[in-house]
Amino acid sequence: MLKEFKEFVARGNVMDMAVGIIIGAAFGKIVTSFVGDILMPPLGLLLGKVDFSNLFISLSGQHFESLKAAKEAGAATLNYGIFINTILDFVIVAFVIFLLIKQLNRLKRAEVPAPPATKDCPYCCTAIPVAAKKCGHCTSDLG
Numbered sequence: 001m002l003k004e005f006k007e008f009v010a011r012g013n014v015m016d017m018a019v020g021i022i023i024g025a026a027f028g029k030i031v032t033s034f035v036g037d038i039l040m041p042p043l044g045l046l047l048g049k050v051d052f053s054n055l056f057i058s059l060s061g062q063h064f065e066s067l068k069a070a071k072e073a074g075a076a077t078l079n080y081g082i083f084i085n086t087i088l089d090f091v092i093v094a095f096v097i098f099l100l101i102k103q104l105n106r107l108k109r110a111e112v113p114a115p116p117a118t119k120d121c122p123y124c125c126t127a128i129p130v131a132a133k134k135c136g137h138c139t140s141d142l143g
Contacts, residue, residue, distance in 0.1 A: 028093060035088045055081025 008014060040052050056067045057078040064070035070077050118127040124138040133142055 027096075028089070031089050031092050031096075032085075035085055035092065039088065040085060052081040052084050055079075055084070 036053065044051055054067050056070060057080065058064055058070055059076040059078065062073070062075060064073065064075060067077065067079060067081075115130075117130060119130050119132075120126070121128050121135040121138060121140060121142070123140040124135060126135065126137040128135055128137070128142075134140065135142060
């Protein structure tokens with residue numbers, strides 16, 4: 001069983017998947033920072049000095065100045081501002097992945113298959129080199 005597990009882990013697909021997950025996690029952190037630290041502050045300023053990460057509804061009925069204050073008081077809250085940030089994170093990551101896959105697909109389509117190296121003799125149907133003038137098998141003149 002240990003041998004089978006080693007073979008499974010050593011296969012290329014598993015290693016590729018592991019690398020993809022690690023890079024994806026790091027990319028997710030970059031996008032989260034981009035949304036929270038670069039994109040949302042100017043957007044909040046344009047919308048009237050709104051800090052999206054601080055938008056919440058207190059379910060206890062009490063008023064709190066910030067989400068941090070509500071959490072410190074132990075109040076139950078609906079954190080819809082953090083949810084908006086998370087949705088923006090997802091949209092940005094999904095769009096970047098879409099662009100990446102689109103480019104990879106375009107590169108795959110650009111690959112032109114190599115011309116065939118052989119052709120079939122019209123008389124004996126044996127495979128012969130494309131440049132052959134005579135069939136090496138039946139000696140027919142191919143013109």
